[in-house]
Amino acid sequence: MASWTWFHRLGSPKWFYEKTSRWLPWLALVTAAIMVVGTVWGLAYAPADAKQGNSYRIIFIHVPSAFLALVCYYLMAIAGAVSLIWKMKLSDMAVKSCAPIGASLTFIALVTGAIWGKPTWGTWWVWDARTTSMLVLFFLYLGVIALQDAFESRENANRACSILALVGTVNIPIIYKSVDWWNTLHQGATIKFTEAPSMPPEMWQPLFLMIIGFYCFFALVFIMAMRSEILQREKGTRWVELIVKHRLNKLTNHDD
Amino acid sequence: MSAAQTVQAFWGIVRRDLTVSMRHRSDLFNPVIFFLIVVTLFPLGVSPAPDVLKALAPGVLWVVALLATLLSSDGIFHADFEDGSLEQLLLSPQPLYLMVLAKVLSHWFITGLPLTLIAPMLGLMLQLPAAGMVPLMLSLLAGTGTLSFVGAIGAALTVGLRRGGLLLSLIVIPLYTPVLIFGASAVQSAIEGFSIAGQLAVLGAFFVFAITFAPFAIAGALRISVNG
Amino acid sequence: MLSTPYLALENVSCERNGRLLIDRLSLVMELGQALQVEGPNGSGKTTLLRVLNTLSRDYHGQIRWQGQDLAEVRADYLRQLLYIGHAPGIKRVLTPLENLRWQAELYGDHKEQDMLEALARVGLVGCENTACHHLSAGQQRRVSLAKLFLFTTPLWILDEPFTAIDKQGVAELEAVIDRHVQDGGLVILTTHHSLSLKHGCRRLSLGGGA
Numbered sequence: 001m002a003s004w005t006w007f008h009r010l011g012s013p014k015w016f017y018e019k020t021s022r023w024l025p026w027l028a029l030v031t032a033a034i035m036v037v038g039t040v041w042g043l044a045y046a047p048a049d050a051k052q053g054n055s056y057r058i059i060f061i062h063v064p065s066a067f068l069a070l071v072c073y074y075l076m077a078i079a080g081a082v083s084l085i086w087k088m089k090l091s092d093m094a095v096k097s098c099a100p101i102g103a104s105l106t107f108i109a110l111v112t113g114a115i116w117g118k119p120t121w122g123t124w125w126v127w128d129a130r131t132t133s134m135l136v137l138f139f140l141y142l143g144v145i146a147l148q149d150a151f152e153s154r155e156n157a158n159r160a161c162s163i164l165a166l167v168g169t170v171n172i173p174i175i176y177k178s179v180d181w182w183n184t185l186h187q188g189a190t191i192k193f194t195e196a197p198s199m200p201p202e203m204w205q206p207l208f209l210m211i212i213g214f215y216c217f218f219a220l221v222f223i224m225a226m227r228s229e230i231l232q233r234e235k236g237t238r239w240v241e242l243i244v245k246h247r248l249n250k251l252t253n254h255d256d
Numbered sequence: 257m258s259a260a261q262t263v264q265a266f267w268g269i270v271r272r273d274l275t276v277s278m279r280h281r282s283d284l285f286n287p288v289i290f291f292l293i294v295v296t297l298f299p300l301g302v303s304p305a306p307d308v309l310k311a312l313a314p315g316v317l318w319v320v321a322l323l324a325t326l327l328s329s330d331g332i333f334h335a336d337f338e339d340g341s342l343e344q345l346l347l348s349p350q351p352l353y354l355m356v357l358a359k360v361l362s363h364w365f366i367t368g369l370p371l372t373l374i375a376p377m378l379g380l381m382l383q384l385p386a387a388g389m390v391p392l393m394l395s396l397l398a399g400t401g402t403l404s405f406v407g408a409i410g411a412a413l414t415v416g417l418r419r420g421g422l423l424l425s426l427i428v429i430p431l432y433t434p435v436l437i438f439g440a441s442a443v444q445s446a447i448e449g450f451s452i453a454g455q456l457a458v459l460g461a462f463f464v465f466a467i468t469f470a471p472f473a474i475a476g477a478l479r480i481s482v483n484g
Numbered sequence: 485m486l487s488t489p490y491l492a493l494e495n496v497s498c499e500r501n502g503r504l505l506i507d508r509l510s511l512v513m514e515l516g517q518a519l520q521v522e523g524p525n526g527s528g529k530t531t532l533l534r535v536l537n538t539l540s541r542d543y544h545g546q547i548r549w550q551g552q553d554l555a556e557v558r559a560d561y562l563r564q565l566l567y568i569g570h571a572p573g574i575k576r577v578l579t580p581l582e583n584l585r586w587q588a589e590l591y592g593d594h595k596e597q598d599m600l601e602a603l604a605r606v607g608l609v610g611c612e613n614t615a616c617h618h619l620s621a622g623q624q625r626r627v628s629l630a631k632l633f634l635f636t637t638p639l640w641i642l643d644e645p646f647t648a649i650d651k652q653g654v655a656e657l658e659a660v661i662d663r664h665v666q667d668g669g670l671v672i673l674t675t676h677h678s679l680s681l682k683h684g685c686r687r688l689s690l691g692g693g694a
Binding site for chain 2: 084136139140142143146147150151152153156159160163164166167168170171174175177178179181182185
């Protein structure tokens with residue numbers, strides 16, 4: 001048991017860092033390719049919407065970011081559960097890395113939603129079910145970030161955030177259902193989100209591609225955040241010193 | 257450890273907390289006074305016109321009751337943390353789940369229950385129609401328990417932190433939204449002449465859910481906070 | 485053959501904010517002993533006691549209680565443990581008797597007569613029903629120390645029990661510890677005081693490069 005925790009303490013972050021060093025450039029390349037193709041396809045080649053014209057094209061950013069924002073919260077909660085149960089160092093770092101990324105994605109979804117709302121509904125903000133749930137999700141993220149920030153001890157910050165993330169995860173379906181129900185109650189006051197029942201393939205294909213692109217982008221940013229977290233936490237160890245030395249050498253060589 | 261001893265320890269904690277609040281009168285009256293004062297702000301800030309107040313009343317009463325519970329939940333574990341009795345609680349051979357339950361129950365006795373009892377008076381001041389009075393009390397009765405449990409999770413997470421108060425609100429308010437939605441809508445439905453059985457059932461389900469799972473989260477959070 | 489030790493630490497290390505406070509400490513403690521943990525401020529005395537009382541789980545290495553891993557038998561272990569920490573665990577608006585009662589109820593031990601007797605033993609006769617905030621710091625401390633006369637747990641972990649206690653009180657406290665050790669108990673404590681115990685006292689020095 002003891003040797004096992006020591007293994008995680010020392011082994012895992014280094015292993016993760018070295019592995020990802022190898023595939024990170026490839027992942028970046030794939031991400032860039034998918035995102036560029038998806039964006040150009042969605043913005044230039046996909047047909048305009050019959051009712052909304054070109055303004056609907058923001059969904060190629062709005063939908064994937066909203067989608068990933070939720071996925072990220074669940075990922076954070078799973079990482080939190082792992083770190084509470086098995087006390088793995090890597091999952092600790094994952095909890096911390098997820099929160100700001102998820103908050104940013106939620107923010108992007110909210111902003112693009114508002115921009116989309118202006119030409120569609122004639123107003124920047126509508127208290128419809130999805131917008132409101134997304135806003136609550138944003139608050140949940142802010143809570144985790146603020147809690148992480150408030151602790152002095154890193155271990156305790158991680159444990160506290162893991163618990164909060166788990167509590168939040170249990171609550172997200174309840175919040176979503178409640179907000180949905182609340183929305184139907186007040187339907188007279190708001191405009192119903194008109195769901196396109198059958199989006200033509202020319203539209204959903206690029207959208208699908210963009211969702212995959214966002215997944216890759218998320219993985220990329222997440223891994224980079226993890227790597228910087230690893231370097232910060234393991235800065236006293238020999239292998240990190242070697243990496244830093246190596247990098248510095250490279251830089252000075254370039255100068256020559 | 258026999259069941260009888262555990263029961264005795266449970267009521268021991270409840271009795272202790274209630275005695276402490278009885279001697280610290282402010283613990284007992286502050287949430288209620290807060291409720292009264294904040295409700296007063298709405299006619300001043302919005303309009304004293306009866307029609308306007310009538311429309312606002314269900315939501316305002318619920319939002320303010322929620323805030324009163326939230327602000328008081330900061331204190332659930334604070335004194336215990338400061339004077340070391342939280343450590344004693346965590347090191348007692350009793351199941352922490354039940355000890356936490358005792359703490360939250362006493363909190364509800366000194367906040368949720370008085371708020372529920374005083375709510376009709378504030379309802380009158382906000383021109384809440386008579387049909388809404390009993391539903392207001394029923395929904396608060398069913399909802400404030402859940403609010404106490406969720407607030408206690410936040411309180412347990414932040415009890416060791418120096419600037420815990422505002423952080424607590426940030427963490428807890430998003431988790432309060434479902435209770436607010438169903439609580440306020442119960443009152444609204446009653447005023448409009450519909451049945452409120454559905455909303456009360458959902459609030460009851462929330463409470464059962466909270467009483468089952470929240471103590472685990474609270475206990476885990478307390479262990480972390482005491483460890484820091 | 486060796487019998488299983490009551491409490492054994494094997495290579496226990498504690499890190500706090502990146503600083504190694506306790507480095508591979510191995511130690512065996514038996515019933516009928518007293519152990520004084522010494523060291524300058526910040527040397528990890530309280531940290532060690534909090535590991536031993538299970539409040540802190542931030543350690544590496546193994547702690548065995550009667551041969552079993554401490555984390556696995558925590559509930560049984562706590563039944564045998566009496567811990568008095570820095571903060572006395574006293575509610576200031578409650579009276580000494582009420583304070584003793586709620587703590588006793590956690591352990592299922594609650595005869596009113598015994599509690600009054602315990603309070604008398606720590607010199608609080610006549611204050612049983614005075615709210616604790618009217619008492620001095622030393623008297624409040626004594627309220628929590630009254631538990632030593634009330635509870636029959638074999639293991640005592642005391643963090644600076646002599647704080648704010650007068651000379652007379654210290655002597656009485658030493659006598660209690662002596663008697664507990666004689667009765668087959670184990671006392672682990674930190675103090676800056678030089679203890680004079682009849683049965684002698686093991687010392688563990690922390691920090692200072694030791």
